[in-house]
Amino acid sequence: MADLVVVLARCTDLRVEVDPLTGAISRDPRAAAFSASDAAAVEHGLRLGSAWGARTLVLTAGGPECDARLREVLSLGAEVRRVPVRGSYVEELATDERALAKALVAAIGGRPDLVVCADRSSDRGTGALPAFVAHELGVVQAPGLVSLELVGDDLMGERRLDYGRRERMRIPLPAVCSVEGAGVRLRRASLPASLAAASAVVPVAEVPLPGPAVRVLGARASRPRPRHLPAPTGSSRERLLALTGALLSHEPPTVVGPVDAPEAADALLDFLARNGYLSEARTGWALS
Amino acid sequence: MTDVIVVGAGPAGAAAALMAARDGLEVVLLERGPFPGSKNAYGGVVYGRVLDDVLPRWWEEVPVQRWVTRRSTMVLTDTQALTVDFRTTAWGEAPYNGCTTFRADFDGWLAGKAVEAGAHLVVNTVATGLIVEGNRVVGVRTDRQDGDLRAPLVIAADGVNSFLAKEAGLLPRTQxxxxxxxxxxxxxxxxxxxxxxxxxxxxxxxxxxxxxxxxxxxxxxxxxxxxxxxxxxxxxxxxxxxxxxxxxxxxxxxxxxxxxxxxxxxxxxxxxxxxxxxxEGGYDHLTPLSTAGMLVTGDAAGLCLAAGLWLEGVNFAIGSGLAAGRTARRIIETGDAKPYRAALKDSFVLKDHKRLRGAPRLVLSERVQQRYPGLVADLVEGLFTVGNPTAKPGALRLLRGAAKNNGVKLRHLVADGLAGGRVFK
Incomplete structure (x- = not known):
């Protein structure tokens, strides 16, 4: 059981515009939205909060442009709060992530049983925030989850491993979980709830704001110098021949079939093994 | 209790919501996109004089790109161009004439005014149909849960392909x-x-x-x-x-x-x-402007002026929206949409459309579109080509030659001139 579920959701313009001529970066405050993983975090928070009968608080760090999205969350039955961070794209990139985590934890105003975050933010993109939040709270962290659900009294999470494997884990509370934008879709509010929340005031947390982690002296478009390449040697005919391999001998195409499915599979595996893409020991396949 | 549902937060819908909310009515403004203007597109010039009475000194806050101080009309052939160019400093200072702007900026600004006046803006919500009782529209259905919304008056400002006007039988399915x-x-x-x-x-x-x-x-x-x-x-x-x-x-x-x-x-x-x-059908092809319980405004009503010299849409959308909002209370009280139609009739919205009703046919005619550009370009090229030692040809001879080269008979010129005179008198 839990009393407080907190979702840390980032709300920003997901399609930052880069001027093709000057490289200047601009964001449209009207386009501020949750990324797929942030929306998944909100949905997980709502589901788990509802299952436990706990308060769900959705917290975001951003400017007033986030309020419209937070009102939508409000209409879904969660509490909302905003940490008033505002700055240019470059200033945001330079933000001290650890200080931001501190500010967010301070804004929660209590000890949460579960914190759900997105596994990556849409633009700052470090994915480090959940770890800093877990550190501030002194709780365990479960990163990169594709599912998060209650099984009996246990909070179970699942995440991807290499080679297509999955890992299921029991997550002890309190914990910080970060989720991928997969498996769930943020619900839509009913029309009466949307109307009720349409003009609601979003509370702003009064906490010390994070400063920059690095001092930005300037920002400009990336204009890498062109690489110096040596002039091509040989005649144009020789270069064409080298590029196309027109006069080289090639292994002729292998015609397989008509054969049935097992024979075709064997032929494919044989080809892959012959060319060094497969080994019997690694795959456990018995080649015919 | 909702008094007015406005569907579509474009210029027409925002203007209607603004005036109805200012009149003390409870207004819900539905927008299918994530913010007003997000789904819209248009050429880019807005003439804001229509806002003078509603938003005094609007030019100080409208999200302008540039104030239009130079207006050119250019006639092109594949290799020629003739330009009539006009510029004035008067259009570059208050109260200005027209401005280029981006729709997402402009619509958001105008819808913001409606919200300031008390309208409730609900975004990401599609009006999927009408709620009709008897022969009267009494609300709209939306794509949200518990999405039926009832009100004594619905204002359809849902654009050129208005699904609400189609459902009400005011607009043919294809046109x-x-x-x-x-x-x-x-x-x-x-x-x-x-x-x-x-x-x-x-x-x-x-x-x-x-x-x-x-x-x-x-x-x-x-x-x-x-x-x-x-x-x-x-x-x-x-x-x-x-x-x-x-x-x-x-x-x-x-x-x-x-x-x-x-x-x-x-x-x-x-x-x-x-x-x-x-x-661009003009006055003769406007959508009926109302049915019981519903008004139609802006592009949904076909209120876009395309009359050759004048190509205006946003100001007509705003004008019709303002009329709908201003008359909403009376229409709710009496159940009769006559005040809306009368307001449009007394305003530039229908006066201009009526006066220029013949323009679309003339402007889009085969001769104006395909023959006259070549004719005037050839005529002017002939006038300004110096062919010495050959003496300069007379203008009438040049006109005859240009008309012949472009398949225009002089009687067509006279007939179209008279028609143009009648349309633009």
Missing amino acids: AKHLTLGVKEVLSLPREVIDERFGVRGDEGVDVELLGCTRGIPGGGFVYTNRDSLSVGVVVSLEHLAASKVRPEELIADLKAHPAIAPWVEGAELKEYTAHLIP
Whole structure:
């Protein structure tokens, strides 16, 4: 059981515009939205909060442009709060992530049983925030989850491993979980709830704001110098021949079939093994 | 209790919501996009005089790109261009005349005024149908849970392809004959380059309307200057475009390659491509403006003026929306939509449409579209070509020659001149 579920959701313009001529970066405050993983975090928070009968608080760090999205969350039955961070794209990139985590934890105003975050933010993109939040709270962290659900009294999470494997884990509370934008879709509010929340005031947390982690002296478009390449040697005919391999001998195409499915599979595996893409020991396949 | 549901937070819907909310009515403004203006597209010039009484000194806060101080009409053939160019400093100072703006900026600003007045804006919500009881519209259905919303008055401002007007039987399901397709590219250019190429400074902007650049498909083109981009596009008859099998982006490519346009757009980077249907049927093909319990405004009602010299839509949308909002209370009290129709009749919205009712037929006629551009260009080329030692030909001889070369008989010229005189008198 839990009393407080907190979702840390980032709300920003997901399609930052880069001027093709000057490289200047601009964001449209009207386009501020949750990324797929942030929306998944909100949905997980709502589901788990509802299952436990706990308060769900959705917290975001951003400017007033986030309020419209937070009102939508409000209409879904969660509490909302905003940490008033505002700055240019470059200033945001330079933000001290650890200080931001501190500010967010301070804004929660209590000890949460579960914190759900997105596994990556849409633009700052470090994915480090959940770890800093877990550190501030002194709780365990479960990163990169594709599912998060209650099984009996246990909070179970699942995440991807290499080679297509999955890992299921029991997550002890309190914990910080970060989720991928997969498996769930943020619900839509009913029309009466949307109307009720349409003009609601979003509370702003009064906490010390994070400063920059690095001092930005300037920002400009990336204009890498062109690489110096040596002039091509040989005649144009020789270069064409080298590029196309027109006069080289090639292994002729292998015609397989008509054969049935097992024979075709064997032929494919044989080809892959012959060319060094497969080994019997690694795959456990018995080649015919 | 909701008094008025406005569907669509474009210029017409926002204006209607603004006036109804100011009148003390409980207004819900539904918008299908994530914010007003997010789903809209249009050429780019807004004439704001219609807002003078409603939002005094609107020009101090409207999200303007540039104030249009130079208006050009250009007639093109494949190799020629004749421009009538007018500029005035008067349009570059308060109270201004027209401005280029981006729709997402402008619509958001106007809808913000409606919200300030007390309207409730609900975004990401599609009105999927009407709730009808008896023969009266009593609300709308939306795509949200518990999404039925009831009110004594619905204002349909849901655009040219209005599903609400169609459901109410006010708009035919297909009406390609009276529609044009506008396609536009926004091309990025540094501000100082635009200033230099178009001969403007500061916030001054240029509106260039084009004729004869659409491979003979009835329509025209435009070039508008934004702060650091150009809007370049064509508007063509949907029916003729389909019959021609030409893709609209090919027409824009032609336009950008024209010797008179290419120097303006050289080095520009494409930022955005949009397309939008435009109702250009004129007065004789307007959608019925109301049915019991519902008013139709803006593009949904076909209130877009396409009359050759004047190509205006947003101000007509705002004008019709303001009329709907102003009369909403009386219509709710009496159950009769006459005040709305009367308000439109007394305003520029229907007066201009009625006076210029013959313009769409004349402007989109085969001779105006395909023959006269060549005729006037040949005539002017003849006038200004110095052929010494041959003596200068007389103007009438040149006119006869140009008319003959372009398949125009002088009686056609006279007939069209008289028709134009009647339309634009």
